[in-house]
Amino acid sequence: MKRCLLFVALLISASTLQARGTGDLGVLIERASSSVQIVETSNNTSLKRVAGLGDLSHASVVYSRDARYAYVFGRDGGLSKVDLLDGSIAARRLQSGNSIGGAISQDGRLIAVSNYDPGGVRVFDAHSLEPVADIPATYGDDRARSKVIGLVDAPDDRFVFALWDAGEIWVLDMSDRDRPQVTRYRNIGRQPYDALITGDGRYYIAGLFGEDGMALLDLWNPDRGVRRILSGYGRGEQKLPVYKMPHLEGWAVAGNYAFVPAIGRHEVLLIDMQNWTEAGRIAVHGQPIFVMARPDGRQVWVNFALPDNDTIEVIDTQSLEIVHRLRPGKGVLHMEFEPRGEEVWLSVRDENRVEVYDTRSFERKAAIPASKPSGIFFTARAHRIGL
Amino acid sequence: MKAWTWLAPRLMSGLVLAAPVFAADLPTAERARELQNLLIQDCGSCHGLKMRGGLGPGLLPEQLSSRSPEYLTTIILYGKPGSAMPAWRGLLTPSEARWIAQRLLEGPDS
Numbered sequence: 001m002k003r004c005l006l007f008v009a010l011l012i013s014a015s016t017l018q019a020r021g022t023g024d025l026g027v028l029i030e031r032a033s034s035s036v037q038i039v040e041t042s043n044n045t046s047l048k049r050v051a052g053l054g055d056l057s058h059a060s061v062v063y064s065r066d067a068r069y070a071y072v073f074g075r076d077g078g079l080s081k082v083d084l085l086d087g088s089i090a091a092r093r094l095q096s097g098n099s100i101g102g103a104i105s106q107d108g109r110l111i112a113v114s115n116y117d118p119g120g121v122r123v124f125d126a127h128s129l130e131p132v133a134d135i136p137a138t139y140g141d142d143r144a145r146s147k148v149i150g151l152v153d154a155p156d157d158r159f160v161f162a163l164w165d166a167g168e169i170w171v172l173d174m175s176d177r178d179r180p181q182v183t184r185y186r187n188i189g190r191q192p193y194d195a196l197i198t199g200d201g202r203y204y205i206a207g208l209f210g211e212d213g214m215a216l217l218d219l220w221n222p223d224r225g226v227r228r229i230l231s232g233y234g235r236g237e238q239k240l241p242v243y244k245m246p247h248l249e250g251w252a253v254a255g256n257y258a259f260v261p262a263i264g265r266h267e268v269l270l271i272d273m274q275n276w277t278e279a280g281r282i283a284v285h286g287q288p289i290f291v292m293a294r295p296d297g298r299q300v301w302v303n304f305a306l307p308d309n310d311t312i313e314v315i316d317t318q319s320l321e322i323v324h325r326l327r328p329g330k331g332v333l334h335m336e337f338e339p340r341g342e343e344v345w346l347s348v349r350d351e352n353r354v355e356v357y358d359t360r361s362f363e364r365k366a367a368i369p370a371s372k373p374s375g376i377f378f379t380a381r382a383h384r385i386g387l
Numbered sequence: 388m389k390a391w392t393w394l395a396p397r398l399m400s401g402l403v404l405a406a407p408v409f410a411a412d413l414p415t416a417e418r419a420r421e422l423q424n425l426l427i428q429d430c431g432s433c434h435g436l437k438m439r440g441g442l443g444p445g446l447l448p449e450q451l452s453s454r455s456p457e458y459l460t461t462i463i464l465y466g467k468p469g470s471a472m473p474a475w476r477g478l479l480t481p482s483e484a485r486w487i488a489q490r491l492l493e494g495p496d497s
Protein backbone atom coordinates (compact mmCIF):
# COMPACT_ATOMS: atom_id res chain seq x y z
CA MET A 1 0.00 0.00 0.00
CA LYS A 2 2.73 2.42 1.02
CA ARG A 3 4.68 1.67 -2.11
CA CYS A 4 1.58 2.20 -4.19
CA LEU A 5 1.02 5.65 -2.65
CA LEU A 6 4.61 6.59 -3.28
CA PHE A 7 4.18 5.57 -6.91
CA VAL A 8 1.07 7.72 -7.27
CA ALA A 9 2.86 10.67 -5.65
CA LEU A 10 5.75 10.28 -8.06
CA LEU A 11 3.35 10.17 -10.99
CA ILE A 12 1.65 13.38 -9.86
CA SER A 13 4.90 15.24 -9.33
CA ALA A 14 6.18 14.01 -12.69
CA SER A 15 3.12 15.36 -14.46
CA THR A 16 3.34 18.79 -12.79
CA LEU A 17 7.08 19.10 -13.26
CA GLN A 18 7.70 17.77 -16.73
CA ALA A 19 11.23 17.94 -18.10
CA ARG A 20 11.79 21.06 -20.16
CA GLY A 21 14.52 23.60 -20.81
CA THR A 22 14.18 27.18 -19.60
CA GLY A 23 15.98 28.99 -22.44
CA ASP A 24 12.71 30.21 -23.97
CA LEU A 25 11.10 31.26 -20.70
CA GLY A 26 10.62 34.63 -19.11
CA VAL A 27 8.73 36.57 -16.50
CA LEU A 28 6.36 39.49 -16.83
CA ILE A 29 5.62 41.71 -13.87
CA GLU A 30 2.02 42.51 -12.99
CA ARG A 31 2.90 45.58 -10.98
CA ALA A 32 -0.42 46.25 -9.25
CA SER A 33 -1.36 42.72 -8.22
CA SER A 34 1.83 41.42 -6.55
CA SER A 35 2.16 38.75 -9.21
CA VAL A 36 4.23 37.68 -12.18
CA GLN A 37 3.40 35.51 -15.17
CA ILE A 38 5.82 32.89 -16.42
CA VAL A 39 5.77 33.01 -20.22
CA GLU A 40 7.46 31.19 -23.08
CA THR A 41 8.62 32.67 -26.36
CA SER A 42 8.53 29.61 -28.65
CA ASN A 43 4.75 29.83 -29.02
CA ASN A 44 4.22 33.14 -27.22
CA THR A 45 2.02 31.89 -24.42
CA SER A 46 1.62 32.36 -20.69
CA LEU A 47 2.32 29.26 -18.62
CA LYS A 48 1.57 30.24 -15.06
CA ARG A 49 0.86 33.05 -12.66
CA VAL A 50 2.84 33.35 -9.42
CA ALA A 51 1.22 35.54 -6.74
CA GLY A 52 2.21 36.82 -3.32
CA LEU A 53 5.30 38.80 -4.31
CA GLY A 54 4.50 42.09 -2.52
CA ASP A 55 4.61 45.62 -3.96
CA LEU A 56 5.98 45.34 -7.50
CA SER A 57 5.83 49.09 -8.35
CA HIS A 58 9.25 49.14 -9.94
CA ALA A 59 10.11 45.48 -9.94
CA SER A 60 13.01 43.99 -11.86
CA VAL A 61 14.38 40.49 -12.31
CA VAL A 62 17.74 38.71 -12.67
CA TYR A 63 18.27 35.01 -13.36
CA SER A 64 20.31 32.23 -11.80
CA ARG A 65 23.00 30.93 -14.12
CA ASP A 66 21.07 27.71 -14.74
CA ALA A 67 18.17 29.94 -15.81
CA ARG A 68 15.80 28.03 -13.58
CA TYR A 69 15.23 30.69 -10.93
CA ALA A 70 14.05 34.27 -11.33
CA TYR A 71 15.04 36.66 -8.53
CA VAL A 72 12.31 39.28 -8.31
CA PHE A 73 13.15 42.60 -6.63
CA GLY A 74 10.04 44.37 -5.30
CA ARG A 75 9.56 47.98 -4.24
CA ASP A 76 8.73 46.97 -0.65
CA GLY A 77 12.16 45.41 -0.14
CA GLY A 78 10.91 41.93 -0.98
CA LEU A 79 13.41 39.61 -2.64
CA SER A 80 11.75 36.50 -4.06
CA LYS A 81 13.28 33.49 -5.77
CA VAL A 82 10.75 32.02 -8.19
CA ASP A 83 11.16 28.54 -9.69
CA LEU A 84 10.24 28.86 -13.37
CA LEU A 85 9.64 25.13 -13.75
CA ASP A 86 6.91 24.67 -11.17
CA GLY A 87 5.95 28.28 -10.42
CA SER A 88 6.74 27.95 -6.72
CA ILE A 89 8.43 30.56 -4.54
CA ALA A 90 11.62 28.74 -3.57
CA ALA A 91 12.70 31.45 -1.11
CA ARG A 92 11.58 34.91 -0.10
CA ARG A 93 12.95 37.57 2.22
CA LEU A 94 11.80 41.08 3.14
CA GLN A 95 15.26 42.62 3.17
CA SER A 96 14.60 46.38 3.45
CA GLY A 97 11.81 48.93 3.62
CA ASN A 98 12.13 50.17 0.07
CA SER A 99 14.26 48.85 -2.78
CA ILE A 100 14.82 49.56 -6.44
CA GLY A 101 16.63 46.68 -8.11
CA GLY A 102 19.35 44.10 -7.94
CA ALA A 103 22.06 42.09 -9.62
CA ILE A 104 23.60 38.61 -9.57
CA SER A 105 27.34 38.12 -9.21
CA GLN A 106 29.57 36.81 -11.99
CA ASP A 107 29.85 33.40 -10.30
CA GLY A 108 26.11 33.25 -9.68
CA ARG A 109 26.53 32.76 -5.94
CA LEU A 110 25.51 36.20 -4.67
CA ILE A 111 22.50 38.44 -5.10
CA ALA A 112 22.91 42.17 -4.39
CA VAL A 113 19.96 44.50 -3.82
CA SER A 114 20.03 48.30 -4.02
CA ASN A 115 17.90 50.00 -1.41
CA TYR A 116 16.32 53.41 -1.01
CA ASP A 117 15.42 52.86 2.61
CA PRO A 118 17.65 52.24 4.44
CA GLY A 119 19.95 53.54 1.69
CA GLY A 120 22.62 51.05 0.71
CA VAL A 121 23.29 47.64 -0.78
CA ARG A 122 22.65 44.28 0.82
CA VAL A 123 24.15 41.05 -0.45
CA PHE A 124 22.60 37.59 -0.07
CA ASP A 125 23.49 34.02 -0.78
CA ALA A 126 21.86 33.16 -4.12
CA HIS A 127 20.89 29.68 -2.97
CA SER A 128 19.39 30.34 0.45
CA LEU A 129 18.90 34.15 0.41
CA GLU A 130 20.75 34.23 3.75
CA PRO A 131 22.46 37.61 4.36
CA VAL A 132 26.14 37.85 3.41
CA ALA A 133 27.02 41.57 3.54
CA ASP A 134 25.42 44.92 4.40
CA ILE A 135 26.91 48.05 2.81
CA PRO A 136 25.24 51.24 4.12
CA ALA A 137 25.54 54.11 1.63
CA THR A 138 26.66 56.72 4.16
CA TYR A 139 28.08 60.07 3.09
CA GLY A 140 28.88 63.54 4.41
CA ASP A 141 29.79 64.63 7.92
CA ASP A 142 26.47 63.62 9.43
CA ARG A 143 26.76 60.18 7.85
CA ALA A 144 23.42 60.47 6.12
CA ARG A 145 22.33 57.51 3.99
CA SER A 146 21.86 57.90 0.29
CA LYS A 147 19.39 56.15 -1.97
CA VAL A 148 21.22 53.71 -4.22
CA ILE A 149 20.48 53.30 -7.93
CA GLY A 150 22.06 51.75 -11.03
CA LEU A 151 23.34 48.56 -9.36
CA VAL A 152 25.02 46.18 -11.83
CA ASP A 153 27.32 43.18 -11.72
CA ALA A 154 30.84 43.49 -13.10
CA PRO A 155 33.62 40.97 -13.78
CA ASP A 156 35.80 39.73 -10.89
CA ASP A 157 32.76 39.36 -8.62
CA ARG A 158 32.25 43.06 -8.26
CA PHE A 159 29.09 45.12 -8.04
CA VAL A 160 28.95 48.75 -9.11
CA PHE A 161 26.29 51.26 -8.07
CA ALA A 162 25.59 54.98 -7.73
CA LEU A 163 24.36 57.15 -4.85
CA TRP A 164 21.50 59.47 -5.85
CA ASP A 165 21.78 61.85 -2.89
CA ALA A 166 25.56 61.76 -2.50
CA GLY A 167 26.61 62.00 -6.15
CA GLU A 168 29.05 59.10 -5.83
CA ILE A 169 29.86 55.82 -7.57
CA TRP A 170 30.95 52.83 -5.47
CA VAL A 171 32.62 49.61 -6.56
CA LEU A 172 31.98 46.69 -4.20
CA ASP A 173 34.44 43.82 -4.51
CA MET A 174 32.89 40.59 -3.21
CA SER A 175 35.61 38.19 -4.34
CA ASP A 176 36.20 37.42 -0.66
CA ARG A 177 32.66 37.29 0.68
CA ASP A 178 33.84 37.66 4.29
CA ARG A 179 35.75 40.86 3.48
CA PRO A 180 33.76 43.10 1.16
CA GLN A 181 35.94 45.94 -0.21
CA VAL A 182 34.43 49.26 -1.27
CA THR A 183 36.12 51.80 -3.55
CA ARG A 184 34.41 55.21 -3.52
CA TYR A 185 34.41 57.78 -6.28
CA ARG A 186 33.21 61.17 -5.03
CA ASN A 187 31.88 64.23 -6.88
CA ILE A 188 30.82 62.29 -9.95
CA GLY A 189 27.95 64.73 -10.65
CA ARG A 190 24.59 65.69 -9.20
CA GLN A 191 21.82 63.12 -8.75
CA PRO A 192 22.82 60.05 -10.75
CA TYR A 193 19.43 58.51 -11.67
CA ASP A 194 20.36 55.23 -13.36
CA ALA A 195 23.42 53.56 -14.81
CA LEU A 196 24.54 50.91 -17.24
CA ILE A 197 27.54 48.73 -17.82
CA THR A 198 28.74 47.87 -21.31
CA GLY A 199 28.25 44.27 -22.42
CA ASP A 200 31.97 43.56 -22.03
CA GLY A 201 31.83 44.72 -18.40
CA ARG A 202 34.38 47.46 -18.95
CA TYR A 203 32.57 50.80 -18.78
CA TYR A 204 30.09 51.88 -16.12
CA ILE A 205 28.11 54.96 -17.09
CA ALA A 206 25.71 56.84 -14.80
CA GLY A 207 23.19 59.32 -16.16
CA LEU A 208 22.84 62.56 -14.20
CA PHE A 209 19.51 64.16 -13.40
CA GLY A 210 20.81 67.20 -11.51
CA GLU A 211 22.95 68.39 -14.39
CA ASP A 212 23.53 67.67 -18.04
CA GLY A 213 25.98 64.91 -18.80
CA MET A 214 26.99 61.42 -17.71
CA ALA A 215 29.69 59.98 -15.46
CA LEU A 216 32.00 57.31 -16.90
CA LEU A 217 34.14 54.82 -14.98
CA ASP A 218 36.59 52.60 -16.90
CA LEU A 219 36.75 49.40 -14.83
CA TRP A 220 39.88 48.30 -16.66
CA ASN A 221 41.55 51.50 -15.40
CA PRO A 222 39.83 52.27 -12.11
CA ASP A 223 42.76 54.43 -10.92
CA ARG A 224 41.95 57.01 -13.57
CA GLY A 225 38.75 57.81 -11.71
CA VAL A 226 35.36 58.90 -12.96
CA ARG A 227 35.23 61.32 -15.82
CA ARG A 228 32.40 63.44 -17.13
CA ILE A 229 31.14 62.92 -20.64
CA LEU A 230 28.55 64.77 -22.70
CA SER A 231 28.73 67.72 -20.31
CA GLY A 232 26.18 70.35 -21.07
CA TYR A 233 24.39 68.63 -23.91
CA GLY A 234 21.50 70.98 -23.38
CA ARG A 235 22.90 73.78 -21.31
CA GLY A 236 21.05 77.05 -21.57
CA GLU A 237 17.90 75.52 -22.95
CA GLN A 238 14.78 75.11 -20.86
CA LYS A 239 14.42 71.49 -19.84
CA LEU A 240 10.97 69.94 -20.16
CA PRO A 241 9.35 68.56 -17.02
CA VAL A 242 10.47 64.94 -16.61
CA TYR A 243 7.35 62.92 -15.81
CA LYS A 244 9.27 59.67 -15.70
CA MET A 245 12.95 58.91 -15.15
CA PRO A 246 14.61 57.39 -18.20
CA HIS A 247 16.20 53.98 -17.89
CA LEU A 248 19.72 53.24 -19.00
CA GLU A 249 19.81 49.54 -18.25
CA GLY A 250 18.52 48.44 -21.62
CA TRP A 251 20.86 50.72 -23.45
CA ALA A 252 21.66 50.29 -27.10
CA VAL A 253 24.97 49.80 -28.81
CA ALA A 254 25.24 49.50 -32.57
CA GLY A 255 28.63 49.55 -34.22
CA ASN A 256 30.73 52.24 -32.54
CA TYR A 257 27.72 54.16 -31.37
CA ALA A 258 25.74 54.06 -28.18
CA PHE A 259 22.17 55.36 -28.15
CA VAL A 260 20.96 56.87 -24.88
CA PRO A 261 17.85 58.82 -23.82
CA ALA A 262 18.35 62.59 -23.45
CA ILE A 263 16.76 63.62 -20.19
CA GLY A 264 14.04 66.26 -20.42
CA ARG A 265 14.15 66.47 -24.21
CA HIS A 266 12.60 64.82 -27.22
CA GLU A 267 15.91 63.40 -28.36
CA VAL A 268 17.99 60.25 -28.42
CA LEU A 269 21.69 61.04 -28.02
CA LEU A 270 24.28 59.31 -30.09
CA ILE A 271 27.64 58.70 -28.39
CA ASP A 272 30.82 57.82 -30.25
CA MET A 273 32.30 55.09 -28.07
CA GLN A 274 35.83 55.58 -29.40
CA ASN A 275 36.22 58.92 -27.64
CA TRP A 276 32.97 59.24 -25.62
CA THR A 277 31.83 62.42 -27.32
CA GLU A 278 28.44 63.29 -28.72
CA ALA A 279 28.14 62.12 -32.31
CA GLY A 280 24.64 63.40 -32.96
CA ARG A 281 21.04 63.56 -31.86
CA ILE A 282 17.92 62.01 -33.25
CA ALA A 283 14.66 63.90 -32.82
CA VAL A 284 11.96 61.57 -31.52
CA HIS A 285 8.27 61.67 -30.63
CA GLY A 286 8.58 62.39 -26.90
CA GLN A 287 10.90 62.09 -23.91
CA PRO A 288 12.57 58.69 -24.28
CA ILE A 289 12.42 56.20 -21.39
CA PHE A 290 13.95 52.99 -22.76
CA VAL A 291 16.26 53.08 -25.78
CA MET A 292 16.91 49.43 -26.62
CA ALA A 293 18.80 47.76 -29.44
CA ARG A 294 17.55 44.65 -31.17
CA PRO A 295 20.18 42.01 -30.32
CA ASP A 296 21.80 42.35 -33.77
CA GLY A 297 22.07 46.12 -33.30
CA ARG A 298 20.30 46.93 -36.55
CA GLN A 299 17.28 48.59 -34.94
CA VAL A 300 16.78 50.69 -31.84
CA TRP A 301 13.32 50.77 -30.25
CA VAL A 302 12.28 53.73 -28.11
CA ASN A 303 9.33 54.25 -25.75
CA PHE A 304 8.29 57.51 -24.12
CA ALA A 305 7.17 59.26 -20.95
CA LEU A 306 3.76 60.79 -20.42
CA PRO A 307 1.90 62.15 -22.35
CA ASP A 308 3.44 60.19 -25.24
CA ASN A 309 3.53 56.77 -23.59
CA ASP A 310 1.19 55.20 -26.15
CA THR A 311 3.87 55.22 -28.85
CA ILE A 312 6.99 53.31 -29.88
CA GLU A 313 9.46 54.50 -32.50
CA VAL A 314 11.96 52.33 -34.33
CA ILE A 315 15.29 53.83 -35.43
CA ASP A 316 17.35 52.25 -38.21
CA THR A 317 20.90 52.37 -36.85
CA GLN A 318 22.44 52.61 -40.28
CA SER A 319 20.45 55.53 -41.67
CA LEU A 320 19.72 56.96 -38.16
CA GLU A 321 16.15 57.56 -39.33
CA ILE A 322 12.88 56.58 -37.73
CA VAL A 323 11.60 53.80 -39.94
CA HIS A 324 8.48 52.83 -38.06
CA ARG A 325 6.04 54.12 -35.45
CA LEU A 326 3.65 51.91 -33.50
CA ARG A 327 0.74 52.89 -31.26
CA PRO A 328 0.10 49.80 -29.14
CA GLY A 329 -2.00 51.71 -26.58
CA LYS A 330 -1.64 53.79 -23.43
CA GLY A 331 1.16 53.09 -21.00
CA VAL A 332 3.80 51.24 -23.03
CA LEU A 333 6.20 50.70 -20.14
CA HIS A 334 8.78 48.17 -21.20
CA MET A 335 10.11 46.13 -24.12
CA GLU A 336 12.10 42.93 -24.23
CA PHE A 337 13.57 41.33 -27.34
CA GLU A 338 13.54 37.60 -27.78
CA PRO A 339 17.12 36.30 -27.54
CA ARG A 340 17.90 36.63 -31.24
CA GLY A 341 15.62 39.57 -31.87
CA GLU A 342 13.06 38.32 -34.39
CA GLU A 343 10.27 39.30 -32.04
CA VAL A 344 9.84 41.89 -29.30
CA TRP A 345 7.42 41.91 -26.37
CA LEU A 346 5.82 45.17 -25.22
CA SER A 347 3.87 45.74 -22.01
CA VAL A 348 0.85 47.99 -22.52
CA ARG A 349 -0.05 48.81 -18.96
CA ASP A 350 -3.33 50.69 -19.30
CA GLU A 351 -4.70 48.17 -21.83
CA ASN A 352 -3.85 45.28 -19.48
CA ARG A 353 -2.02 43.25 -22.10
CA VAL A 354 1.41 42.34 -23.42
CA GLU A 355 1.88 42.39 -27.18
CA VAL A 356 4.39 40.54 -29.31
CA TYR A 357 5.60 42.06 -32.60
CA ASP A 358 7.63 40.74 -35.50
CA THR A 359 10.60 43.14 -35.71
CA ARG A 360 10.91 42.81 -39.48
CA SER A 361 7.30 43.16 -40.65
CA PHE A 362 6.16 45.05 -37.49
CA GLU A 363 3.10 42.81 -37.53
CA ARG A 364 1.47 41.96 -34.23
CA LYS A 365 1.90 38.25 -33.59
CA ALA A 366 0.26 37.75 -30.21
CA ALA A 367 -1.48 39.52 -27.35
CA ILE A 368 -1.38 38.13 -23.82
CA PRO A 369 -3.76 39.43 -21.15
CA ALA A 370 -1.91 40.71 -18.08
CA SER A 371 -2.90 42.88 -15.14
CA LYS A 372 -1.09 46.26 -15.35
CA PRO A 373 2.03 44.71 -16.90
CA SER A 374 5.37 46.51 -16.50
CA GLY A 375 8.79 44.84 -16.78
CA ILE A 376 9.39 41.85 -19.08
CA PHE A 377 12.52 39.73 -18.52
CA PHE A 378 13.66 36.70 -20.54
CA THR A 379 16.09 34.07 -19.27
CA ALA A 380 18.69 34.97 -21.93
CA ARG A 381 19.69 37.64 -19.41
CA ALA A 382 21.17 34.88 -17.24
CA HIS A 383 24.29 34.82 -19.38
CA ARG A 384 24.89 38.49 -19.99
CA ILE A 385 27.09 40.82 -17.94
CA GLY A 386 25.16 43.67 -16.35
CA LEU A 387 21.72 42.08 -16.70
CA MET B 388 -18.69 54.98 -12.33
CA LYS B 389 -16.26 53.76 -9.75
CA ALA B 390 -15.11 57.30 -9.00
CA TRP B 391 -18.65 58.32 -8.14
CA THR B 392 -19.11 55.46 -5.78
CA TRP B 393 -16.48 56.98 -3.53
CA LEU B 394 -17.09 60.62 -4.39
CA ALA B 395 -20.84 60.66 -3.89
CA PRO B 396 -20.92 59.68 -0.21
CA ARG B 397 -18.12 62.16 0.50
CA LEU B 398 -19.99 64.94 -1.22
CA MET B 399 -22.99 64.15 0.91
CA SER B 400 -21.04 63.85 4.12
CA GLY B 401 -19.52 67.24 3.35
CA LEU B 402 -15.92 65.96 3.48
CA VAL B 403 -15.12 67.45 0.10
CA LEU B 404 -16.47 70.79 1.31
CA ALA B 405 -13.37 71.06 3.50
CA ALA B 406 -11.60 72.03 0.30
CA PRO B 407 -13.00 74.80 -1.86
CA VAL B 408 -13.47 72.61 -4.93
CA PHE B 409 -16.77 73.54 -6.51
CA ALA B 410 -19.02 70.99 -8.10
CA ALA B 411 -18.42 72.55 -11.49
CA ASP B 412 -14.67 71.94 -11.09
CA LEU B 413 -14.99 68.27 -10.30
CA PRO B 414 -13.73 66.00 -13.04
CA THR B 415 -16.23 63.95 -15.00
CA ALA B 416 -16.52 60.32 -14.01
CA GLU B 417 -14.37 59.33 -16.97
CA ARG B 418 -11.68 61.92 -16.22
CA ALA B 419 -11.75 60.92 -12.56
CA ARG B 420 -10.94 57.36 -13.62
CA GLU B 421 -8.01 58.65 -15.67
CA LEU B 422 -6.77 60.77 -12.79
CA GLN B 423 -7.08 57.86 -10.39
CA ASN B 424 -5.03 55.71 -12.77
CA LEU B 425 -2.45 58.51 -13.15
CA LEU B 426 -2.21 58.86 -9.38
CA ILE B 427 -1.64 55.16 -8.75
CA GLN B 428 0.42 54.27 -11.80
CA ASP B 429 2.36 57.40 -12.75
CA CYS B 430 2.76 59.18 -9.41
CA GLY B 431 3.31 55.62 -8.14
CA SER B 432 6.37 55.22 -10.39
CA CYS B 433 8.32 57.43 -7.97
CA HIS B 434 6.19 57.43 -4.82
CA GLY B 435 5.25 53.73 -4.91
CA LEU B 436 1.98 52.18 -6.09
CA LYS B 437 0.97 52.12 -2.45
CA MET B 438 2.35 55.62 -1.84
CA ARG B 439 4.93 54.30 0.59
CA GLY B 440 7.73 56.14 -1.20
CA GLY B 441 10.49 55.43 -3.68
CA LEU B 442 12.74 57.97 -5.34
CA GLY B 443 10.14 60.44 -4.09
CA PRO B 444 8.87 60.56 -0.49
CA GLY B 445 5.98 58.51 0.87
CA LEU B 446 2.61 60.23 0.45
CA LEU B 447 0.40 58.43 2.93
CA PRO B 448 -2.09 60.59 4.89
CA GLU B 449 -0.10 60.32 8.12
CA GLN B 450 3.00 61.54 6.27
CA LEU B 451 1.05 64.48 4.84
CA SER B 452 -0.82 65.49 7.98
CA SER B 453 1.00 68.83 8.26
CA ARG B 454 0.39 69.70 4.59
CA SER B 455 -2.55 71.74 3.40
CA PRO B 456 -4.40 70.86 0.19
CA GLU B 457 -3.22 74.20 -1.22
CA TYR B 458 0.43 73.32 -0.58
CA LEU B 459 0.08 69.90 -2.24
CA THR B 460 -1.79 71.39 -5.19
CA THR B 461 1.02 73.90 -5.71
CA ILE B 462 3.71 71.22 -5.58
CA ILE B 463 1.77 69.09 -8.07
CA LEU B 464 1.30 71.99 -10.48
CA TYR B 465 4.73 73.60 -10.21
CA GLY B 466 7.03 70.77 -9.10
CA LYS B 467 9.84 71.03 -6.59
CA PRO B 468 13.01 72.61 -8.00
CA GLY B 469 16.18 70.71 -7.12
CA SER B 470 14.28 67.44 -6.77
CA ALA B 471 12.93 64.98 -9.35
CA MET B 472 9.35 66.23 -8.86
CA PRO B 473 8.23 67.75 -12.16
CA ALA B 474 5.63 70.45 -12.76
CA TRP B 475 2.43 68.73 -13.85
CA ARG B 476 0.63 71.86 -15.02
CA GLY B 477 1.18 70.86 -18.64
CA LEU B 478 -0.97 67.76 -18.08
CA LEU B 479 -3.30 68.76 -15.24
CA THR B 480 -5.60 71.71 -14.63
CA PRO B 481 -5.49 73.40 -11.20
CA SER B 482 -8.77 71.76 -10.18
CA GLU B 483 -7.48 68.34 -11.27
CA ALA B 484 -4.31 68.86 -9.21
CA ARG B 485 -6.51 69.87 -6.32
CA TRP B 486 -8.59 66.71 -6.79
CA ILE B 487 -5.40 64.60 -6.60
CA ALA B 488 -4.18 66.48 -3.51
CA GLN B 489 -7.48 65.79 -1.80
CA ARG B 490 -7.29 62.15 -2.76
CA LEU B 491 -3.80 61.87 -1.23
CA LEU B 492 -4.94 63.44 2.02
CA GLU B 493 -7.81 60.98 2.25
CA GLY B 494 -5.54 58.00 1.64
CA PRO B 495 -5.23 55.38 -1.07
CA ASP B 496 -7.84 53.10 0.49
CA SER B 497 -10.51 55.72 0.93
